[in-house]
Amino acid sequence: DAKTTQPPSMDCAEGRAANLPCNHxxxxxxxxxxxxxxxxxxxxxxxxxxxxxxxxxxxxxxxxTEDRKSSTLxxxxxxxxxxxxxxxxxxxxGNLIFGKGTKLSVKP
Amino acid sequence: xxxxTQTPKHLITATGQRVTLRCSPxxxxxxxxxxxxxxxxxxxxxxxxxxxxxxAKGNILExxxxxxFPDLHSELNLSSLExxxxxxYFCASSLQPTSGGALYEQYFGPGTRLTVT
Numbered sequence: 134d135a136k137t138t139q140p141p142s143m144d145c146a147e148g149r150a151a152n153l154p155c156n157h158x159x160x161x162x163x164x165x166x167x168x169x170x171x172x173x174x175x176x177x178x179x180x181x182x183x184x185x186x187x188x189x190x191x192x193x194x195x196x197x198t199e200d201r202k203s204s205t206l207x208x209x210x211x212x213x214x215x216x217x218x219x220x221x222x223x224x225x226x227g228n229l230i231f232g233k234g235t236k237l238s239v240k241p
Numbered sequence: 242x243x244x245x246t247q248t249p250k251h252l253i254t255a256t257g258q259r260v261t262l263r264c265s266p267x268x269x270x271x272x273x274x275x276x277x278x279x280x281x282x283x284x285x286x287x288x289x290x291x292x293x294x295x296x297a298k299g300n301i302l303e304x305x306x307x308x309x310f311p312d313l314h315s316e317l318n319l320s321s322l323e324x325x326x327x328x329x330y331f332c333a334s335s336l337q338p339t340s341g342g343a344l345y346e347q348y349f350g351p352g353t354r355l356t357v358t
Contacts, residue, residue: 167346171284174329174352175351175352176243176245176331176333176349176350176351176352177284177331177333177347177349178243178349179346179347179348182346220284228274228286228289228297228299229274229276229284229286229347230286231276231283231284231285231286232283233283
């Protein structure tokens with residue numbers, strides 16, 4: 134499985150876009166990039182995933198670079214309830230390998 | 242609400258004891274995963290079942306075991322408990338484990354907080 138590098142923490146003002154980067158330079162061709170988040174000791178929550186193309190759903194957008202070595206999760210209008218630890222997880226097998234993630238703090 | 246249920250929510254027990262954690266997956270999901278989250282180790286994959294069969298093993302101790310029943314619910318058994326087993330235990334479910342290189346998104350339950358004293 135590919136290793137990831139994420140900033141340990143980020144701040145974002147409420148209402149602004151939150152852009153969370155992830156480096157996964159060792160990702161293999163069949164590995165998708167998954168993003169999950171965990172809000173204070175709750176069960177992790179699936180956000181979005183992608184392989185090559187950019188993806189968007191009701192929660193977020195995912196931008197994957199052409200060489201697939203990095204990606205950015207975008208929360209377009211962050212709210213206080215988006216404060217959480219965000220995990221970027223490349224994978225193609227059944228189990229998720231969680232790293233340390235990025236602790237996003239959304240401030241009023 | 243993810244649709245995954247876990248019982249009990251909290252469990253306090255003594256060292257050396259044995260406990261069973263229970264998980265009911267989302268309706269229609271055939272695959273169940275167990276994860277452990279402790280303060281020093283973060284979220285770690287323990288074991289996966291698909292339609293009653295063990296599919297993958299992670300960092301699961303020999304003192305721990307799991308099974309998935311015909312009705313697809315799963316139980317995680319922890320025995321000879323040690324202080325270091327105190328953690329949050331999450332169960333997740335997905336439709337299938339993998340398909341053509343893509344793993345289906347997993348839906349996590351609220352967790353069981355185990356405290357070993």
